[in-house]
Amino acid sequence: MAQERHAAGAELRELEEQTQVGEIFLGALMRRQLRLSARVAATMVVALGVQPLVAWFWPAYAAVHVFSIPLPWLVLGVGSYPLMVALGLYYVRHAEAIDDEFSDLLRGGE
Amino acid sequence: MTSPAAVAGLLAMLVATVAVGVFARRFAHTTSDFLVAARAVRPAANAAAISGEYLSAASFLGIAGLVMKFGYDVLWYPVGYAAGYLVLLVFIAGPLRRFGAYTIPDFAEGRFSSPRFRRLAVGLVIVVGLFYTLPQMKAAGITVASAAGVPYAAGVVVMAAVVVTIVIAGGMRGVTIVQAVQFAVKVFAITVPVFVLLVHFGTPGRIFAAAGAREVPTLPAPTTVHVAPGVRW
Numbered sequence A: 001m002a003q004e005r006h007a008a009g010a011e012l013r014e015l016e017e018q019t020q021v022g023e024i025f026l027g028a029l030m031r032r033q034l035r036l037s038a039r040v041a042a043t044m045v046v047a048l049g050v051q052p053l054v055a056w057f058w059p060a061y062a063a064v065h066v067f068s069i070p071l072p073w074l075v076l077g078v079g080s081y082p083l084m085v086a087l088g089l090y091y092v093r094h095a096e097a098i099d100d101e102f103s104d105l106l107r108g109g110e
Numbered sequence B: 001m002t003s004p005a006a007v008a009g010l011l012a013m014l015v016a017t018v019a020v021g022v023f024a025r026r027f028a029h030t031t032s033d034f035l036v037a038a039r040a041v042r043p044a045a046n047a048a049a050i051s052g053e054y055l056s057a058a059s060f061l062g063i064a065g066l067v068m069k070f071g072y073d074v075l076w077y078p079v080g081y082a083a084g085y086l087v088l089l090v091f092i093a094g095p096l097r098r099f100g101a102y103t104i105p106d107f108a109e110g111r112f113s114s115p116r117f118r119r120l121a122v123g124l125v126i127v128v129g130l131f132y133t134l135p136q137m138k139a140a141g142i143t144v145a146s147a148a149g150v151p152y153a154a155g156v157v158v159m160a161a162v163v164v165t166i167v168i169a170g171g172m173r174g175v176t177i178v179q180a181v182q183f184a185v186k187v188f189a190i191t192v193p194v195f196v197l198l199v200h201f202g203t204p205g206r207i208f209a210a211a212g213a214r215e216v217p218t219l220p221a222p223t224t225v226h227v228a229p230g231v232r233w
Helices: A002-018 A020-057 A059-063 A071-109 B004-027 B031-039 B043-054 B057-099 B104-112 B115-148 B152-201 B204-212
Strands: none
Touching (some): A059 A071, B057 B104, B057 B152, B152 B204
């Protein structure tokens, strides 16, 4: 799978050097990948950044206890990690899907 | 603080670490073996190695102490470290892999077709590495000195010798396997206090209640952490 992708990259680099169309394709691919990265990072920033805001606008948040453990501790100290793992998986799957789609497009165009 | 058990444990760990690192050498024959572990490290072992790095003295002891002193606010540090890995994945590791580069200097040279840029990147990596290694070696020296009762400088020299031996003898694969093994050891070590506390207090809720009820521990040896009663939530 990885080698396949690698081969597509080499093909692409040739294409890019030769044609303007390749340059446009490459630009589109890079923008899609960057948008995906930005989306994942923004989701994390919002998920973490909203917590102090909740505590600020709703002070009772700090007093909520679940199994006699303060809720903010559980949300931040326990909840953050599954979220990050999920975001990481989402990113890897989608980044590979974008690459695969692209190499299919490239092969189809030949 | 010095006890025969601590010295024996330290020695056993050092010997096992060097043995594991040097054992991995058998498989390192080419430059590729040395630098990228011949791609013979499976994702699970690699993940364990990176997690072993995450569980450094800073997160293992430092964060525990800071949470004890400052409470909830410091809980943001470990979350921030982990978030850093995600940022690394989406903005550095992913693009680097798609580009076909293994390291930042590889990328710098490949992207800008400039060996000078590569050397600049190497210089930056060394500067960052130096400032990362400084506190690590300081902590290693203090730990060995306090556990084994040897001078601080001897602790630093011993730890540096172990690290250099593993890197030279084992290459990337040796380092990765050592980190993966140490991850298991550290996870075990970090779990023991949880079980002890649960046996002592019964439920996680009672541990929090006790921390809030000013039942703070007293520290027998001098430390930079001064524990005041009343952990802030």
